[in-house]
């Protein structure tokens with residue numbers, strides 16, 4: 001199912017939380033604040049880190065539970081225009097591990113191969129906080145939205161042919177033309 005707006009993500013997270021409430025594993029236990037509050041005194045060994053992202057003004061925010069499944073940097077010209085920077089860096093999480101709060105405006109960008117990317121930005125300050133491509137099974141978050149210099153570096157670098165020559169790529173990252 002395609003996610004069409006942030007409420008769908010919230011609805012999915014809430015439903016998932018209800019169904020999985022009380023289980024040791026799964027996104028439900030992590031998505032349910034009441035369950036987490038009850039168990040705060042005895043953290044589980046399986047507890048995953050939370051990553052908080054927000055727009056410039058704070059109206060639109062999200063929490064991603066657990067580690068990203070992919071961290072990449074993209075040097076394509078469309079990402080340069082979107083970010084206003086010389087490349088985009090983004091972390092992808094399973095959709096069910098992401099809780100979104102706030103209103104967003106969607107911009108759909110059609111790529112060279114006809115694929116659509118759905119960008120969601122704050123209507124007040126304009127910062128993109130998340131987007132998805134393909135079937136929407138993963139939510140991509142611009143790494144800068146975490147405002148966390150300790151966030152892990154990209155492991156994949158794509159559209160190297162468009163890379164500004166002074167932009168460096170982390171050691172060991174997979175590089176694609």
Ligand SMILES: [Zn+2]
Pocket residue numbers: 055056057058059060122123124125126127
């Ligand atoms: Zn904002």
Ligand SMILES: [Zn+2]
Pocket residue numbers: 074075076077078079080088159
């Ligand atoms: Zn790109």
